[in-house]
Amino acid sequence: NAGVMQNPRHLVRRRGQEARLRCSPMKGxxxxxxxxxxxxxxxxxxxxxxxxxxxDESGMPKERFSAEFPKEGPSILRIQQVVRGDSxxxxxxxxxxxxxxxxxxxxxxxxxxxxx
Amino acid sequence: KNEVxxxxxxxxxxxxxxxxxxxxxxxGISALHWLQQHPGGGIVxxxxxxxxxxxxxxxxxxxxxxxxHSSLHITASHPRDSAVYICACWTNTGNxxxxxxxxxxxxxx
Numbered sequence: 001n002a003g004v005m006q007n008p009r010h011l012v013r014r015r016g017q018e019a020r021l022r023c024s025p026m027k028g029x030x031x032x033x034x035x036x037x038x039x040x041x042x043x044x045x046x047x048x049x050x051x052x053x054x055x056d057e058s059g060m061p062k063e064r065f066s067a068e069f070p071k072e073g074p075s076i077l078r079i080q081q082v083v084r085g086d087s088x089x090x091x092x093x094x095x096x097x098x099x100x101x102x103x104x105x106x107x108x109x110x111x112x113x114x115x116x
Numbered sequence: 117k118n119e120v121x122x123x124x125x126x127x128x129x130x131x132x133x134x135x136x137x138x139x140x141x142x143x144g145i146s147a148l149h150w151l152q153q154h155p156g157g158g159i160v161x162x163x164x165x166x167x168x169x170x171x172x173x174x175x176x177x178x179x180x181x182x183x184x185h186s187s188l189h190i191t192a193s194h195p196r197d198s199a200v201y202i203c204a205c206w207t208n209t210g211n212x213x214x215x216x217x218x219x220x221x222x223x224x225x
Contacts, residue, residue: 042202110159
């Protein structure tokens, strides 16, 4: 059973470009979480999704950021018009289809985004 | 003040020592997680607690709901335990997720 997959592992973008980060949860998991870790800072929750639904997006910046988890395919975190402050490690985690907050989450290896 | 506070921030231990990392939180929670972040950046979930105590190998995690405090213990520490240990709280109101700033552990051979 493969773990949580994230790609790309490293992404370089110039200011103003779009960044698309992908997360494939573990097999059988229907809950996905996205977290951001800014340089020299701790993890911050961004968004919690189930298949085709956003459950909690209280940690998402109001502009430029969006997330989806379609019925088929990976979850996508999309950052439009990136700025240097978006440079960070973005981690995805998944959990089984029960009570998401109270289940052990399995983390992906992260995507390191660098905005030039 | 952060909703989740960890102590110590940095910890250096000799191999074989017993290690304790503390986490205090100020919000009502539905679950508390201990995470381990390796020097390469990868994150592993060690424990999910809502009450009592859990043990995996040399790792023990406890939580006291009344005192809003959790501890992570490592027995017979080893250099491969060197990592950042992060406490994360899932609140029971508003679906908020809060993380501690982490404890950086270095175990010296």
